[in-house]
Amino acid sequence: MSPETPSAPLLELRGISASSGGSEILEDVSLKVERGDRVAVMGPSGSGKSTLLKVAAGLEPAGSGHAYFNGRDIAALGQREELDFRSRAGFGFQDGALWENQTVLNNLALPLRIHRPHLTESEIASRAVTLLKTLGFTDSPGVRPATLSMGERKIVSIARALVLEPELVFLDDPTGHLDEDARDRLYAVVDKLVRKGVTIVAVTNNSGFVRRFALRLVVVADGRVTCDAPMNVALAAEGLGTAARSVVARLKRYAERDRLDEIEEKR
Amino acid sequence: MIERIGASVREKASSFLYALAFFGRVVDRSLRFFRRRQVGYKVLVFQILFTGVEALLVNAVMAMAIGAAIIVIGSSLLPQFGQSRLMYDIMVIVITKELGPLLTAFIVIARSGTAIATELAGMVVGHEIEAYISVGVDPISFLVVPRVLGMVSSLVLLSIYFNLFGLLGSFLVVQLIKPIAFAEYFQSLLAALAPGDILSGMAKSLVFGVIVSTVASYQGFSVGRASTEIPVAGIRAVGQSFVLCIFADVLITLAQYA
Numbered sequence: 001m002s003p004e005t006p007s008a009p010l011l012e013l014r015g016i017s018a019s020s021g022g023s024e025i026l027e028d029v030s031l032k033v034e035r036g037d038r039v040a041v042m043g044p045s046g047s048g049k050s051t052l053l054k055v056a057a058g059l060e061p062a063g064s065g066h067a068y069f070n071g072r073d074i075a076a077l078g079q080r081e082e083l084d085f086r087s088r089a090g091f092g093f094q095d096g097a098l099w100e101n102q103t104v105l106n107n108l109a110l111p112l113r114i115h116r117p118h119l120t121e122s123e124i125a126s127r128a129v130t131l132l133k134t135l136g137f138t139d140s141p142g143v144r145p146a147t148l149s150m151g152e153r154k155i156v157s158i159a160r161a162l163v164l165e166p167e168l169v170f171l172d173d174p175t176g177h178l179d180e181d182a183r184d185r186l187y188a189v190v191d192k193l194v195r196k197g198v199t200i201v202a203v204t205n206n207s208g209f210v211r212r213f214a215l216r217l218v219v220v221a222d223g224r225v226t227c228d229a230p231m232n233v234a235l236a237a238e239g240l241g242t243a244a245r246s247v248v249a250r251l252k253r254y255a256e257r258d259r260l261d262e263i264e265e266k267r
Numbered sequence: 268m269i270e271r272i273g274a275s276v277r278e279k280a281s282s283f284l285y286a287l288a289f290f291g292r293v294v295d296r297s298l299r300f301f302r303r304r305q306v307g308y309k310v311l312v313f314q315i316l317f318t319g320v321e322a323l324l325v326n327a328v329m330a331m332a333i334g335a336a337i338i339v340i341g342s343s344l345l346p347q348f349g350q351s352r353l354m355y356d357i358m359v360i361v362i363t364k365e366l367g368p369l370l371t372a373f374i375v376i377a378r379s380g381t382a383i384a385t386e387l388a389g390m391v392v393g394h395e396i397e398a399y400i401s402v403g404v405d406p407i408s409f410l411v412v413p414r415v416l417g418m419v420s421s422l423v424l425l426s427i428y429f430n431l432f433g434l435l436g437s438f439l440v441v442q443l444i445k446p447i448a449f450a451e452y453f454q455s456l457l458a459a460l461a462p463g464d465i466l467s468g469m470a471k472s473l474v475f476g477v478i479v480s481t482v483a484s485y486q487g488f489s490v491g492r493a494s495t496e497i498p499v500a501g502i503r504a505v506g507q508s509f510v511l512c513i514f515a516d517v518l519i520t521l522a523q524y525a
Contacts, residue, residue: 091397091401099395099398100393110402111403115402157398
């Protein structure tokens with residue numbers, strides 16, 4: 001087992017390229033994510049954001065380059081190391097990716113059964129149900145995913161990503177399909193993660209989520225990282241590419257609207 | 268032209284190597300299945316239930332019909348050549364060694380092979396496989412191995428059932444056409460039956476089980492992202508399973524008689 005490197009970034013991508021069906025999706029992407037960092041990956045649709053997240057989480061193979069977790073190459077992890085990595089990194093999928101042949105409860109219970117074998121079935125159920133309730137899942141946990149709305153599926157997927165209380169959370173479009181109430185509950189849960197110092201890498205184009213949580217902005221366009229900077233630096237940056245300029249302008253507009261709303265509320 | 272042929276050969280060689288590696292991993296994980304704390308036992312039980320138990324009726328009906336047909340044809344044709352005594356030998360050879368394992372495999376291909384391929388393909392398209400990996404579940408250990416073990420054991424059991432219904436059940440059918448005393452029928456059958464015949468049939472079933480389950484799982488995992496690829500995976504699984512089972516049947520038979 002290769003040792004962890006304490007000084008290494010929690011997550012690092014080096015020269016990642018990925019392709020599908022002959023077309024290049026990611027080209028020479030490098031990125032470092034430190035402990036406690038909260039990174040928002042933004043960019044136009046089809047720019048490779050989700051692929052970047054999946055490669056970083058070791059869910060999709062990179063054509064070339066490497067992804068490292070705590071200094072260890074994710075693609076070269078042994079069986080035990082991989083289990084350790086999976087228990088420390090959760091992934092919330094864009095479309096839910098729930099296991100259709102299992103109940104909602106089992107969707108959350110399976111990771112607990114594998115990684116927390118000391119827990120009894122009632123403790124597992126209790127943890128799962130508590131987390132689902134915190135995220136505002138009001139349906140019975142005994143139902144199958146097929147009966148859920150897209151928003152509910154998203155909530156269950158995020159709950160599954162968080163059920164092991166990971167130190168690194170990947171979120172693919174976490175606010176997609178969520179109504180205002182569900183979004184507020186998600187924000188409250190992410191607030192708790194932030195207080196615990198959990199590292200978050202989120203692919204999103206939701207300016208509200210980004211302004212509230214992100215410390216760093218990464219913009220991906222045409223498979224390349226065109227902006228990677230702390231949020232305040234990115235917002236003040238000059239000479240950005242088209243995609244990054246558009247993202248920054250949107251975030252600024254959102255911030256301005258927020259500021260005006262606050263002034264309005266004070267009056 | 269030459270470039271195209273070269274690319275096609277490279278692609279074929281690469282998918283063949285990938286299939287070999289997939290098979291190797293399935294074998295490796297299967298050997299470890301019972302040694303480790305598993306969450307896949309439930310999948311194994313469901314697979315045996317679906318492939319073995321639910322296919323019993325169609326298997327039994329087919330076995331009885333084939334057994335009866337052999338008796339009817341044999342009892343009218345063989346006496347013309349003075350070879351009536353060969354009827355039971357033919358029946359044993361056809362049912363236990365040849366048609367039994369092969370027809371059982373065909374039933375299983377049609378029912379469970381397509382089911383496994385399309386179910387796994389649906390899981391790939393719906394990103395469920397990625398979700399399993401994301402929580403540390405090895406899809407081969409959790410999804411493929413229980414299906415392979417379930418299908419292999421079901422096929423061997425179904426093959427035994429085929430023998431029972433084909434050899435004994437057909438007796439009932441024959442009573443309607445040409446009554447024979449049970450003692451005479453049973454003794455003649457026992458005299459013709461050698462343990463090697465039964466073992467040979469079971470060995471074939473075992474090989475067919477490995478082929479069908481591995482091919483179906485492999486095809487299920489081979490899809491990309493489009494839902495239109497799901498039925499294609501099912502069709503490919505059926506076609507390849509049929510061909511490989513017949514090929515394996517010929518090889519095993521040749522090894523026995525050559």
